[in-house]
Amino acid sequence: MTMPLKIDARTEGEGTAVLSLAGEVDVANAGQVRDAALKLMSTGTKHLVVDLNATEYMDSTGLGTLVGLLKRMKESGGDVVIAVARPRVKRLFEITGLTQVFRIYDDAAAALKEVRG
Amino acid sequence: MKTSTPDQVEIKIPRRAEFVRVARMAACALASQLEFTYDIIKDIELAVGEACANAVEHVSDDAGDEIVVRFSIDPTQLVVEVQDRGQGFDAERAAQAGAADMENWDDPGGLGLVVIREVMDELVVDCDPESGTCVRMVKRRSR
Numbered sequence: 001m002t003m004p005l006k007i008d009a010r011t012e013g014e015g016t017a018v019l020s021l022a023g024e025v026d027v028a029n030a031g032q033v034r035d036a037a038l039k040l041m042s043t044g045t046k047h048l049v050v051d052l053n054a055t056e057y058m059d060s061t062g063l064g065t066l067v068g069l070l071k072r073m074k075e076s077g078g079d080v081v082i083a084v085a086r087p088r089v090k091r092l093f094e095i096t097g098l099t100q101v102f103r104i105y106d107d108a109a110a111a112l113k114e115v116r117g
Numbered sequence: 118m119k120t121s122t123p124d125q126v127e128i129k130i131p132r133r134a135e136f137v138r139v140a141r142m143a144a145c146a147l148a149s150q151l152e153f154t155y156d157i158i159k160d161i162e163l164a165v166g167e168a169c170a171n172a173v174e175h176v177s178d179d180a181g182d183e184i185v186v187r188f189s190i191d192p193t194q195l196v197v198e199v200q201d202r203g204q205g206f207d208a209e210r211a212a213q214a215g216a217a218d219m220e221n222w223d224d225p226g227g228l229g230l231v232v233i234r235e236v237m238d239e240l241v242v243d244c245d246p247e248s249g250t251c252v253r254m255v256k257r258r259s260r
Contacts (some may be wrong), residue, residue, distance in 0.1 A: 027170035030132040059166050060228035061174070088159060095235045096228055 004028045006054075007036045015078075016115060018108055019043040022054035024078065026064035033062065036076045046078030047115040051108040052089050063096060079103075083111040123189040123196070124211040130169070132201060134182050137169040140186045144197065147188050151258060160236035161195070161256055167201035167229035194238075194257045197225075202249040215251070251257060 008024040025033060037048060040083045050066060052058065068078040084090050085106040093099050105111040128143050130136040144165040150159040165186065172184045181202030189196040234240045239255035 024138070026134075026166060027137055027173060057163075057166075059163065059170055060232050061170055063228055088156075092232065096231055 005032060007032060009036050009040055011040075011045070012049075013116075015044055015046045016035055016049075016112070017047075018049045018051055018112065020054060020108070024057040025055055025065075026057065026059045027061040030061045032066040034065050034069065039071075041072065041076070041078075044093040046076065047071070048073060048078070048080045049108055049111040049115060050080060050082050051111070052082060052084040053107065054072060055084070055086065055089050056094060058089050060092075060096070063092060063098060067098070067101065079115060081105065081115050083108040083113045121191065123191040125190075126188040128162070128186050129183045130186065132173055132182055134170070134173050135174060136184075136240075137166055140169045140184070140199075141166040143186065144188070147190075148195065148256075151190065153195075153258070155214050161197070163201065164233045164237050164254050164256075165197055167233050168254065171229050171252065172199060172201040172203065172250070192258070195228065197254045197256075198252075199252045200249060 004024060007023070008020040009017060009077060010020075011017045017039065019033070019037055021033060037050075039050060048069070066080065066082070072073075073080050076089055080102065082093070082102045082104045083106065084093070084104060090104070093102065103111075103114060105114060126143075126147060126257050127141065141162045145158055145162045148161045153161065162250040169184055183201075184219075185200045187198040187200070189198075207245065230240070230242070233252070233254060238257045239253075241253045243251045243253065244252075
């Protein structure tokens with residue numbers, strides 16, 4: 001029923017990973033995103049880039065999942081950084097004020113550079 | 118004075134997350150017929166998705182098994198009502214919550230209403246103990 005969400009998780013050196021979300025992130029599948037990120041955290045990821053440049057649709061449930069991940073990651077001394085240039089998805093962060101909560105970059109390469117310091 | 122009755126389209130979906138997309142697709146299809154711009158069609162889709170997600174996630178378990186999505190079309194506006202049998206939630210508090218609260222929020226329920234309020238022209242949430250919760254959203258048509 002729900003449009004498939006393709007989640008690609010890749011590590012980028014010790015403690016750093018990129019989670020790429022392709023398709024739609026909504027109330028039906030946001031839990032898959034949380035599970036994929038928690039799996040990365042359980043294997044040592046402290047700095048996570050969430051790449052939304054192939055995300056065609058996201059709702060507030062998806063946003064809430066990202067907020068939850070950011071909280072968990074910060075509690076363990078890490079961080080979540082967002083890569084998104086798509087205007088409609090980026091606008092969601094603006095509407096909800098989450099541009100004040102997340103660091104947001106246009107692409108994963110720039111976000112990775114940021115989290116690596 | 119002659120008045121016309123709005124055209125109405127009504128769909129019912131099971132109150133489950135996997136069916137929210139069906140309501141969104143219906144909203145897209147209908148809004149496309151009304152010559153809204155692409156961005157406004159996607160805004161309407163988003164608003165309907167948020168309202169349905171609220172009905173799935175943020176009402177009590179005894180809120181019934183279905184969600185009714187009713188579209189009313191007249192020459193001036195599209196009205197979308199999303200109704201469930203739940204007792205509702207503190208809509209005003211949720212809708213007025215801002216970014217300052219985000220880092221302390223485990224429950225993103227209010228975010229959906231923040232989004233709807235931004236992308237639609239009007240939003241009213243009516244919670245009635247007997248009839249349930251109705252989220253009424255309006256998008257005006259430019260003529």
